[in-house]
Amino acid sequence: MNRWNPNTYHKNGIEQGFNPDYLVTLVKSGNAIKSKRKPVIFTLAHLANCTDTQYSDLYAFVSRKGYFSESEPHYRTFSIKKRSGGNRIIHVPHPVLKIAQSWIARHILDDGDVHDCAKAYKSGESIIDNASPHCESEWLLKLDICDFFHNISERQVYYVFRKMQYSSLLSLELARLCTKIIDKRPNHRWNNNPKNYKIKEYSSDRVGSLPQGAPTSPSLSNIICKDLDETLFMLALESNACYTRYADDLTFSFNNTTRKDIVNFKRKVSNELIKYGFKINAKKTRIVAPGARKIVTGLIVNGPVPTIPRELKDKIKADLYYCKKFGVANHCIKNKYQSIIGFSNHMRGMISFVNSVDKKLALKYKKAYDELNLPTLIL
Structure with a gap:
């Protein structure tokens, strides 16, 4: 991604024969974006170049059309068990879409204006x-x-990018790249009039929302x-x-x-x-x-500093012990885990949780976990 230099941009544009008034408009827009300390991007094609993706792919995601087959959808959906009970629905973006989202998260969103009381998804906080x-x-x-x-809408995401001074069209396109139509909802908040869209290919009668699993959703x-x-x-x-x-x-x-x-x-x-x-x-x-x-x-939090519950420590120790004694497969069957990979990721999550509080104890658990040679699924 090239560093924004308005003088160089204007000079190069004149040399290439672009309309001077059009270039002045672009330079003003670029300066406005830069004043927000964001990367200067003017169009979806420009974004494709920045993210090293194909314009045709990004266009397909934005238009929400069936560019990819049913066997290769825009998102892969599955559920995972919550520690507190119940299931959490996860939407994993298509690899190309994930590349674009990861770039947007890293370069545009990660240093966003966030309240001090928000503690999740912030660098340096846990x-x-x-x-x-x-x-x-x-x-x-x-x-x-x-x-x-799922209750944060595409419209709210659109205004995040507009406040960063991106054009209305690019803000819509960025919002589409960061959202997904989850399901049919009766509330008017989730419905659109397709006739309101100036670009016919972008028309949609439904409003998207943040998918849990997209790299952009936490910061947004x-x-x-x-x-x-x-x-x-x-x-x-x-x-x-x-x-x-x-x-x-x-x-x-x-x-x-x-x-x-x-x-x-x-x-x-x-x-x-x-x-x-x-x-x-x-x-x-x-x-x-x-x-x-x-x-x-x-x-x-009863005491002066937060501590890890004893039952979590006992659970990790028991899982590691019985896996070593009876084998991972037998332990997973007995405890009704759907797969060894699922159990492996569950263990990694618990150890990561401990690591955020007690690194010495987590290192001990990780050593025992590594000895099991469990497979993992990186999302």
Whole structure:
């Protein structure tokens, strides 16, 4: 990617015979983008050149047409088990689309304007940073946002890129590259009038949303939720509470309050979430009273510093021990894992979790894990 130099760009354009007025417009646009500290990109073809992909491929993704066959769709979808129970739907982008998304994430989104209370997907921060502010608190209110990524719309993504001064057309194209039509929804928020599109090939009667599994979704979710985070931060501040958000997990901690006050506070939070297009998952709402064990993003926060729960340590030790004693295949069958690869990735995830808190212990687990020679699936 060439460094933006408006004088050189204008000079080269004149030498190549481009209209001077058109070049002035482009230079102004380029300077506006550069003022936002973003890479200067004017068109989808320009983006294809930057990402080392084919324009025809990016065009197919943007137009949401069936360029790839059913055996090679834009996204591959599957589900994984959550530690907290239930399944999480993952949408893995086509390899070409993933290349473009990874470039967009790295060069455009990763240094986006994000609220201090957002702790996930930020370089240099971890689950410890999300849990630490709540240590030794008397009360906890834990909330989960329903279908977090899927309720962030293509329109919201479009405005992220427009605020970065990209043209309206390129902003639409970038938004399309970062979103997916998940399913048919009755709410007008997810429906379009195809006649509103100036480019017929881009017309669509449905609005896409962030796919969980795309490299761009984490940063976009944080950027888009900045105003929500500020609203919830101020709401917490007015109630002498502390607030952090880790992706779709909201945590509020309180001292010197009552359950009744927290229930009223939860109602206010719910109302604010609705304004931003979200709703609370009632099944995962938790009010944790004084004296009870308090866990935030998997870490115990009753003491002065976050600690790893004993049951997680015991689970990892048991899995490693029984795999070594009886064999990985037998252990997977007995514990009803769907595949050895799935079990392997599950183990890697647990060890990675421990590593974010206790690197010495994680190193011990990783040594035992490596001795099993388990296969892995890198997404």
